[in-house]
Amino acid sequence: MDPDVIVSGAGPAGAFAAVLLARAGVRVTLIDRETFPRHKLCGDTLNPGGLALLRRHRLHEPIEQHGLPLDGMLVTGESGVRISGTYGPGLVGRAWCRSALDQQLLHAAASAGAEVRTGVLVQEPYLSHAAGRVGGVRLKTGDGRSEVLRARWTIAADGRRSRLALALGLIRQPAQPRRWAIGTYASGVSELGTLGEMHVRRGHYIGVAPAAGGAANLCLVTADRAGLHDPAGRLWAALH
Ligand SMILES: Cc1cc2nc3c(=O)[nH]c(=O)nc-3n(C[C@H](O)[C@H](O)[C@H](O)COP(=O)(O)OP(=O)(O)OC[C@H]3O[C@@H](n4cnc5c(N)ncnc54)[C@H](O)[C@@H]3O)c2cc1C
Known part of the structure; x- marks a missing residue:
């Protein structure tokens, strides 16, 4: 049927x-x-709004059981600016393997x-x-x-x-802007806290979030695809 x-x-x-x-x-x-x-x-990462939706439909247990708590976001910029924001009292997000x-x-x-x-x-x-x-x-x-x-x-x-x-012509794929993303899990990342991080630099940004086992989830989103044939090298270069 x-x-x-x-x-x-x-x-x-x-x-x-x-x-x-x-x-x-x-x-x-x-x-x-x-x-x-x-x-x-x-x-x-899942923010408190996403978690609330899962909770409302009784889909929250695994992520609340296994996910790492996140209290908000830290965003940094090229000139040394750092902005951090927390979700607020009683609100928590989670980091859990997608x-x-x-x-x-x-x-x-x-x-x-x-x-x-x-x-x-x-x-x-x-x-x-x-x-x-x-x-x-x-x-x-x-x-x-x-x-x-x-x-x-x-x-x-x-x-x-x-x-x-x-x-169906409901969306179009504009030629510009294009973005490429790569990511990995890394160990030995110091100063991982309970904030998701986004480090915005010219032409790219790097997202960092705590992951299971003390690791960190690292994602690079870039407007320049040069060097992406060597993702580890490209990520390493962006981190330094
Ligand atoms: C680098 C990066 C980091 C991100 N980090 C976060 C984050 O930390 N937190 C967050 O909330 N969001 C994050 N996002 C955004 C998030 O990934 C998307 O918002 C989310 O995946 C959208 O979900 P979706 O179900 O609409 O689509 P998708 O997750 O893209 O799912 C679409 C599904 O459709 C399937 N599919 C596609 N075409 C076909 C086809 N022709 N036939 C059959 N199946 C098909 C695919 O296999 C896929 O499983 C991130 C995105 C990127 C690029």
């Missing part, structure tokens, strides 16, 4: 939507091209009754000309088969470069 709703993309947006729909009794199919757990470049968060949300969607299909690429919207609207999606399965999956509603949660939204 066709689902009522197809959700393309099982990142936080898609998996969360699938959880809520499935809990409400809607037949939902959640699709992702990746198999989980999958790595996703991320600073691994792949674990995404997998947890995917499991929650499946537990709520969503059909989860991973390793399946959503190629484009399926346009139902009779109905004059999107009637589902065209898929490519892991073994290379093409398939049309029909549904009354389709949610494009397939990220910033959403194939569905692009195909």
Whole structure:
């Protein structure tokens, strides 16, 4: 039987939507091209607003149990400026591995009754000309088969470069500005506290957040792709 709703993309947006729909009794199919757990470049931090949303929908336990507490953010600039802000009394964020968060949300969607299909690429919207609207999606399965999956509603949660939204002209990818990001987990980073950090410099910024086991999550976001073939070297150069 066709689902009522197809959700393309099982990142936080898609998996969360699938959880809520499935809990409400809607037949939902959640699709992702990746198999989980999958790595996703991320600073691994969740602010108190995000946590509150998870709590409201009883999805907060793993992150509150395993995540490291974050009290706010520190932002520094080139001229030595440092601005720190805390979330406020009683408010706390968490640092937790992003792949674990995404997998947890995917499991929650499946537990709520969503059909989860991973390793399946959503190629484009399926346009139902009779109905004059999107009637589902065209898929490519892991073994290379093409398939049309029909549904009354389709949610494009397939990220910033959403194939569905692009195909429907709902978004455009501007040529500029472009940004590239790399990241790693590093040990031996001193002075890690309970603030997430963002160090803004000319042409790039570096995010730092505490990670499990005393490590630090380091992400570099840059407007200059030079040197990215050697990510460790590029990150090291940016840090010095
Ligand atoms: C370097 C960096 C650091 C960041 N750090 C943080 C942070 O610390 N805290 C924070 O809150 N946010 C952070 N963000 C932002 C955060 O990653 C995004 O806001 C978030 O991932 C958006 O979630 P989403 O579900 O909309 O999309 P995504 O997480 O991008 O998920 C989209 C999903 O769709 C799937 N998909 C895509 N195309 C297809 C297709 N054609 N067919 C099937 N599946 C498809 C992908 O595999 C993916 O699983 C960071 C971003 C970057 C770049």
